Amino acid sequence: MTVFTRVLMLLTPLVLTGCFSDTPQTPEPSGQMPQVTVTEIQPWQQPASKVLPGVVRPGKRAVLSTRVAGTLISVNVEPGDTVEAGDLLAETDAREVNAGIAAARANISAAESAVQQARQDHQRLQRLYEEDLIARVRAEQAQVQLDQLKAKRQQAQSDLEARQSTLSYARITAPFAGQIAETLVDAGSFVGPGTALLVLEAREHLRVDVPVSSQLAASLTPGQLMSVMTESKNPLPAHLTGVIPALENKGTGQRLRLSLQDTQHELAPGQVVSVLVPDGHRQEQSRQNNWVGLPEEALIRRGQLTGALVVKKTEGSFAVHLTWVTTVNPPGNNTHLIPVTEGLAAGDRVVLNPSAELQDGQSVTIALTGSENGGQ
Template sequence: MSKQMRRYEYTFLHTAATLLLLSWVSLMPVAQADALQTFIIKESHQAQAITAEGSVEAVQQSAIAPQVSGSIAILTVKAGDYVKAGQLLARIDTRIANQQVISNQAQVAAANAQLSAARQEYERKRRLHEKQYISQAALERAESDYKTAEAQTKAQLAQTNAANVQTGLHTINAPYAGLVAEVMVELGDMAMPGKPLLVIYDSKALRVVVNVPQSQLAQIKQNAGIQVSIPAAIESERSLTGTQVTILPTADAVSNMVKVRITLPENLTSLRPGMFARAMLPTENAGAQGQLSVPASAVVKRSELTAVYVVNSKGLPQLRQVRLGRKQGHNIEVLAGLQAGEKIALDPIAAVNFK
């Protein structure tokens, strides 16, 4: 009889322990759901924008090339140097050009001498013709010789002036103040007309060029402040506001993209042409409708499925498919699948492990 009582007692204790364990297990997911980091969907009426990526470029940039050929005798700058307007950059050997100038000057002197003799002969024959000592034909020949000598003298003077100008072209000066971006030659190299020697740009005036789909051009507000992000710049210049927007009048036939130029504030010290940049272009229909967005980290992408974990009224995360729009910073626009006031899990890994 005591063994039977002990058996009943053991069975009772085992049943109570089992019920207690089941009660704890049933409560455990709720506790985990309460600890799960969540995000409440809210309707936003902030200005919508198109996110476009591009690069920094100089408003004024020039490839400096000579107009004459010759050996580079002087090279005064290197990449990274700041130059002033009119500063000497390079000089091409002028010895041949100088000899040509000397030769032209000698020819001008000879032409002047011939012109003086022709003028005197013409004046003498004109006086003789007035006294009817010579014929009209002789006077005309003297006049013709005088005019020919005069024309030849003008031609020699023009050639001399051209030689002087060409000699000046052997000196390469900076067209404006700026930074030397690249030097393509070395001292002693042969310079050729049209072949760039170096590249300079105005570091005080920069802009960002981004590519925008042509289907979205009509939505862009050209008179609105555009936020530009440049991650490689110093902290104070990473986030800037564009001062002017210019949409170029041509589109790329392959990519269907149009270039949009955004002028940046002047005197930026850490920006360089070629740096990556991201621009937020405000649209004309900004704020017309409420917008739902979720953090990008909360989105789950599995093959063709795009979803988020929605926490239901019992605190349990459930996978739900959504349709997303444009990415804006760290958030992504939600076009369908969610409603304002719903709660989603911020960490999909923690949500999927909740079982």
């Protein structure tokens, strides 16, 4: 046996042991590329918007006061209380008014007695005149006296009604259902006619006042839909009810009056909100500058930058490329598209719901959305 043969026999068991070892081996990459869903960018067709500040106001607001001078003897509500129409809110001391009512009733009673006596006198004198026992002038004077006393009785009744009406003003009741926003005077204070006591607001429906330029206000129409942005980033639909000119025609200081219903109670009167107001001038810019609409599902945010993954075909394969874009505020009509002014062009294909694992320049296979087909 040669030396070579002996060495070969010693190495053979080691080679076989390595081939059948139980130690797992690292698999080779499969070479499969991730599949992405893409959509084709279309020209921007929606109106553009401006973000403007607005102030929330209650749908109804009443500052309640009294016509009676006196001491405020009770305030039955606190700020934040909910009341129904007709509920007693406060009451002033009405003893003086009650005394006047008692005097008016006494005057009515006296006037009624005088009328009854005058009527009897007139009837007696009328019979005597018919029997030619007295002159006609005596009967006529009795009729005049009766008429005068009837007028005094009517005056006393009117005085009673006026005092009773004044008494109702001593009781301040809610003119509509709503929420007490503020109590301005405490019980025990002396108040006079016109003194503001309470502020009542109806918040089922709210309104928003938005200052705008005369040019922008002229481009809007009543009933137009807008969006009010809340702290929860949940836009609330609002409709334009009118434009309130603050200065001369064609001047600045116009205000939009919007109405909305806040069923989730996210807003409160006095709160400052952002309102998306359609801008016709920007719409014209979008046509001239070839704006496009980017689906929200394709938008990528990294710090202050926004972008999208654009799919491009090179040498028979597809790859994604991160492209930074410039956007403007979307319109307030619940569209899922975001207007892009720079970075994309109509016909570009972008990835929807891009995975965080996708890298710039990575090869992919694509699946089209909608009616798109072919072109792969």
